[in-house]
Amino acid sequence: xxxxxxxxxxxxxxxxxxxxxxxxxxxxxxxxxxxxxxxxxxxxxxxxxxxxxxxxxxxxxxxxxxxxxxxxxxxxxxxxxxxxxxxxxxxxxxxxxxxxxxxxxxxxxxxxxxxxxxxxxxxxxxxxxxxxxxxxxxxxxxxxxxxxxxxxxxxxxxxxxxxxxxxxxxxxxxxxxxxxxxxxxxxxxxxxxxxxxxxxxxxxxxxxxxxxxxxxxxxxx
Amino acid sequence: xxxxxxxxxxxxxxxxxxxxxxxxxxxxxxxxxxxxxxxxxxxxxxxxxxxxxxxxxxxxxxxxxxxxxxxxxxxxxxxxxxxxxxxxxxxxxxxxxxxxxxxxxxxxxxxxxxxxxxxxxxxxxxxxxxxxxxxxxxxxxxxxxxxxxxxxxxxxxxxxxxxxxxxxxxxxxxxxxxxxxxxxxxxxxxxxxxxxxxxxxxxxxxxxxxxxxxxxxxxxxxxxxxxxxxxxxxxxxxxxxxxxxxxxxxxxxxxxxxxxxxxxxxxxxxxxxxxxxxxxxxxxxxxxxxxxxxxxx
Numbered sequence: 001x002x003x004x005x006x007x008x009x010x011x012x013x014x015x016x017x018x019x020x021x022x023x024x025x026x027x028x029x030x031x032x033x034x035x036x037x038x039x040x041x042x043x044x045x046x047x048x049x050x051x052x053x054x055x056x057x058x059x060x061x062x063x064x065x066x067x068x069x070x071x072x073x074x075x076x077x078x079x080x081x082x083x084x085x086x087x088x089x090x091x092x093x094x095x096x097x098x099x100x101x102x103x104x105x106x107x108x109x110x111x112x113x114x115x116x117x118x119x120x121x122x123x124x125x126x127x128x129x130x131x132x133x134x135x136x137x138x139x140x141x142x143x144x145x146x147x148x149x150x151x152x153x154x155x156x157x158x159x160x161x162x163x164x165x166x167x168x169x170x171x172x173x174x175x176x177x178x179x180x181x182x183x184x185x186x187x188x189x190x191x192x193x194x195x196x197x198x199x200x201x202x203x204x205x206x207x208x209x210x211x212x213x214x215x216x217x218x219x220x221x
Numbered sequence: 222x223x224x225x226x227x228x229x230x231x232x233x234x235x236x237x238x239x240x241x242x243x244x245x246x247x248x249x250x251x252x253x254x255x256x257x258x259x260x261x262x263x264x265x266x267x268x269x270x271x272x273x274x275x276x277x278x279x280x281x282x283x284x285x286x287x288x289x290x291x292x293x294x295x296x297x298x299x300x301x302x303x304x305x306x307x308x309x310x311x312x313x314x315x316x317x318x319x320x321x322x323x324x325x326x327x328x329x330x331x332x333x334x335x336x337x338x339x340x341x342x343x344x345x346x347x348x349x350x351x352x353x354x355x356x357x358x359x360x361x362x363x364x365x366x367x368x369x370x371x372x373x374x375x376x377x378x379x380x381x382x383x384x385x386x387x388x389x390x391x392x393x394x395x396x397x398x399x400x401x402x403x404x405x406x407x408x409x410x411x412x413x414x415x416x417x418x419x420x421x422x423x424x425x426x427x428x429x430x431x432x433x434x435x436x437x438x439x440x441x442x443x444x445x446x447x448x449x450x451x452x453x454x455x456x457x458x459x460x461x462x463x464x465x466x467x468x469x470x471x472x473x474x475x476x477x478x479x480x481x482x483x484x485x486x487x488x489x490x491x492x493x494x495x496x497x498x499x500x501x502x503x504x505x506x507x508x509x510x511x512x513x514x515x516x517x518x
Contacts, residue, residue, distance in 0.1 A: 059475035061434035132227040161336035168438035
């Protein structure tokens with residue numbers, strides 16, 4: 001029943017999914033934190049940019065962003081992100097699209113975390129003469145991140161599932177392999193079960209572990 | 222919160238702000254310039270490529286409107302089917318009977334752990350192998366099936382959270398006057414929680430609208446995103462222009478939905494008559510595996 005497993009590289013496809021997830025997670029955590037800092041900062045132009053970015057990007061389907069990266073950036077404008085191989089370029093374009101999209105949600109998760117920090121913390125920090133960067137970097141963000149672990153875990157789980165959108169530009173990850181398998185083999189239920197099991201293995205533990213970490217590191221108030 | 226993070230700016234702070242603004246502007250302008258030049262180099266700013274969208278309505282009536290109709294049709298149908306299904310699952314998950322609560326919980330968790338695209342691909346093959354739905358209709362059925370399976374489980378969690386958000390006194394008082402469990406749910410809890418979770422349901426619509434685009438990109442369902450490809454073929458390789466217009470339409474639809482949800486939430490929170498329990502747009506952030514407004518694809 002599961003003999004199709006010998007013909008196809010299921011583990012390899014899921015490894016691509018994991019790579020897409022981890023690279024995009026790292027990138028969007030950085031860009032998302034920067035966006036959140038802009039949105040709470042004192043410079044009006046940056047605040048406006050952050051707000052506009054988040055509102056625009058999270059209302060566009062990820063599929064449109066990733067297709068734009070491939071059809072627009074790569075095939076029309078000739079941006080190949082430093083690689084001559086089509087597969088590598090598509091992989092990098094997918095990571096770029098995922099970072100641009102996910103960072104909007106990371107920004108909102110961090111901002112929600114910032115809102116849980118009591119006003120007194122920032123007031124006390126200002127009272128001892130810290131500047132905005134110091135208030136944010138030394139006092140508020142460290143506490144905000146601890147409160148944001150669970151929302152960020154949800155973003156990470158959604159990101160893991162969103163990597164399947166890379167199938168739209170031919171990145172050889174789990175959903176594309178599934179499509180190929182169900183078209184060529186007559187074992188729909190077994191194939192779907194394997195793919196579903198793979199995603200459960202990736203997403204369910206992430207939620208459980210980070211949920212536990214979130215409780216562990218939360219600031220008791 | 223943002224205003225407590227920094228003091229009112231003095232003369233030096235103001236000067237620094239001006240400096241940061243200038244640096245940011247220069248960087249932003251540099252990026253814009255690079256994009257402009259890249260577009261210009263490849264002739265992507267030629268008026269011919271953009272003309273279909275700004276003069277005449279042919280592009281809209283022939284390509285965009287039919288695509289948009291298909292997008293809205295799939296999204297609306299998926300919502301209409303997923304809502305009662307999700308409500309049933311959500312209530313079943315609150316059941317006092319272990320043999321209902323546990324299996325339903327597993328179903329809900331299972332479908333939320335799986336990408337919606339995988340469910341759509343499964344649906345497409347399912348209809349191809351086990352039913353006689355014609356191959357033209359299959360993508361539509363598959364898209365709706367995938368959306369329903371995923372969103373019913375998300376809505377189940379929203380319904381559950383909406384019911385749990387009501388004050389305990391509501392069900393206690395209902396039981397005290399002798400209502401049965403089913404009456405408590407049907408007459409007391411559900412009507413109140415429906416208003417409480419309206420904002421969350423509206424913002425889930427955004428997720429559904431965005432996910433229909435997957436059907437266009439992977440399953441050949443002729444929705445709005447797919448119409449960009451068709452237009453690019455017809456009007457001569459103007460994929461950048463077409464995708465930009467499609468993205469703008471998506472932003473307009475989804476931004477209106479998000480704003481409507483926020484307005485609804487504010488209105489419900491201000492209302493004095495209710496119990497004050499509102500499941501807001503951002504509250505869905507706390508539902509595991511679901512990151513608020515539309516992180517699924």
